Amino acid sequence: MQHWDVIVIGAGAAGLMCAAQAAYRGRQVLVVDHGKKPGRKILISGGGRCNFTNLHAEPSAYLCHNPHFVKSALKRFSADDFVELVERHGLDYFEKTLGQLFCQDSAKDLLNILLTELQYSGAQLQMRCEVLDVSTTSVGFELTTNQGPLECDSLVVATGGLSMPKLGASPFGYQLAEHFGHHVYPTRAGLVPLTLHEHDKQRFEGLAGVSIPVQIHSTHGPSFTESLLFTHRGLSGPVILQTSNYWQPGETIEVDLLNGFDAQQWLKAMARERAKVTCKTLLSEKLPKRFVEQLVEEHSAASVAIGQLPSTQRDELAYLLNHWQIKPNSTEGYRTAEVTLGGVDTNELSSKTMESQKVPGLYFIGEVVDVTGWLGGYNFQWAWSSGWAAGQVV
Numbered sequence: 098m099q100h101w102d103v104i105v106i107g108a109g110a111a112g113l114m115c116a117a118q119a120a121y122r123g124r125q126v127l128v129v130d131h132g133k134k135p136g137r138k139i140l141i142s143g144g145g146r147c148n149f150t151n152l153h154a155e156p157s158a159y160l161c162h163n164p165h166f167v168k169s170a171l172k173r174f175s176a177d178d179f180v181e182l183v184e185r186h187g188l189d190y191f192e193k194t195l196g197q198l199f200c201q202d203s204a205k206d207l208l209n210i211l212l213t214e215l216q217y218s219g220a221q222l223q224m225r226c227e228v229l230d231v232s233t234t235s236v237g238f239e240l241t242t243n244q245g246p247l248e249c250d251s252l253v254v255a256t257g258g259l260s261m262p263k264l265g266a267s268p269f270g271y272q273l274a275e276h277f278g279h280h281v282y283p284t285r286a287g288l289v290p291l292t293l294h295e296h297d298k299q300r301f302e303g304l305a306g307v308s309i310p311v312q313i314h315s316t317h318g319p320s321f322t323e324s325l326l327f328t329h330r331g332l333s334g335p336v337i338l339q340t341s342n343y344w345q346p347g348e349t350i351e352v353d354l355l356n357g358f359d360a361q362q363w364l365k366a367m368a369r370e371r372a373k374v375t376c377k378t379l380l381s382e383k384l385p386k387r388f389v390e391q392l393v394e395e396h397s398a399a400s401v402a403i404g405q406l407p408s409t410q411r412d413e414l415a416y417l418l419n420h421w422q423i424k425p426n427s428t429e430g431y432r433t434a435e436v437t438l439g440g441v442d443t444n445e446l447s448s449k450t451m452e453s454q455k456v457p458g459l460y461f462i463g464e465v466v467d468v469t470g471w472l473g474g475y476n477f478q479w480a481w482s483s484g485w486a487a488g489q490v491v
């Protein structure tokens with residue numbers, strides 16, 4: 098049987114980072130993955146340009162049942178450290194917005210950097226190798242795979258989350274954790290479009306493609322100010338993906354359609370200064386026409402001249418603009434989700450090394466862990482940071 102110092106299950110962002118780091122330390126490392134090619138999520142991420150980190154990757158941008166858990170790894174291998182690595186390889190990149198760094202040309206360039214690092218370090222990669230079972234031995238672990246048995250001293254689980262099953266996502270990491278007595282928080286789709294109840298779907302389906310810069314105050318999280326996009330199925334766009342991480346089924350979402358601009362003061366001033374102008378015309382100065390037409394259809398006040406509108410109705414219209422409410426039905430699920438919330442309970446892992454506190458030599462890194470970042474490069478940064486942290490000790 099082949100014996101390795103370290104076996105990493107999963108040739109995604111976290112696994113590739115961890116393997117190279119461990120091999121640079123002189124460890125004999127094998128990365129196994131059941132897919133045909135490594136780093137498939139990297140290739141499709143960020144519209145093919147991979148939003149590979151975020152300059153503001155602070156702990157507050159992560160959801161985790163133990164919010165302190167991410168601090169150590171993010172500090173020891175930060176966004177700056179990853180930028181230093183890609184610059185050393187001459188990657189062309191740019192900051193799109195809000196600290197989000199993207200490849201200038203293609204996500205392939207980033208994956209090539211990781212594979213070059215893997216090659217320099219001497220770590221080996223075995224694709225189409227599915228791990229079916231893992232058991233402990235007197236020296237470490239024995240893996241049953243579709244390519245025969247493997248043995249190692251340290252085992253790193255980097256199998257990712259459940260999103261995008263067609264890209265190789267599997268529940269194996271969670272099952273393995275439970276098999277070894279770890280608690281796993283229930284998983285759900287994150288950074289995912291929201292679907293609407295049938296009546297709302299019919300109300301808004303004519304708006305598919307309309308995008309509005311808005312602010313959403315999440316009930317259980319922070320406020321996000323980005324674009325909301327109407328789709329044929331419901332709501333999407335960056336602000337909705339961010340909100341989806343915090344949204345619970347049954348909850349109503351409150352949207353500030355004017356992005357912090359005080360509608361009550363504005364409409365009051367307009368009633369004085371432009372009394373003959375219809376509300377519809379005024380609203381069209383702030384919102385997309387197609388959306389305003391929908392509002393007009395539903396609110397008779399919108400077609401009246403602002404000066405004619407009784408102040409109570411004007412205030413109601415203003416409230417609607419700053420507090421537009423919509424109750425999603427569900428999410429689009431793992432088919433389109435970018436990440437998986439929940440996962441291996443961090444209270445049973447070392448925040449410094451990612452090692453299991455239950456099974457010495459067993460490590461969990463990347464998305465399989467109960468750590469989920471916001472949209473904008475935070476999830477890859479967690480993969481790099483946690484992979485790096487484990488790579489220093491395995």
Ligand code: FDA
Nearest residue numbers: 107109110111131142143148228257265463464474476477
């Ligand atoms: P990852 O999923 O990358 O890798 C896990 C690997 O394990 C896979 O290669 C899989 O084949 C393998 N595996 C699973 N089970 C196995 C088994 N039983 N045996 C062998 N191998 C097994 N994030 C970000 O920061 N910026 C972005 O731009 C994007 N964009 C984006 C777009 C889309 C469409 C998606 C779906 C996701 C993103 N993300 C993102 C999220 C990001 O891709 C994700 O958080 C990281 O890839 C997680 O890295 P991991 O290495 O943990 O898992």
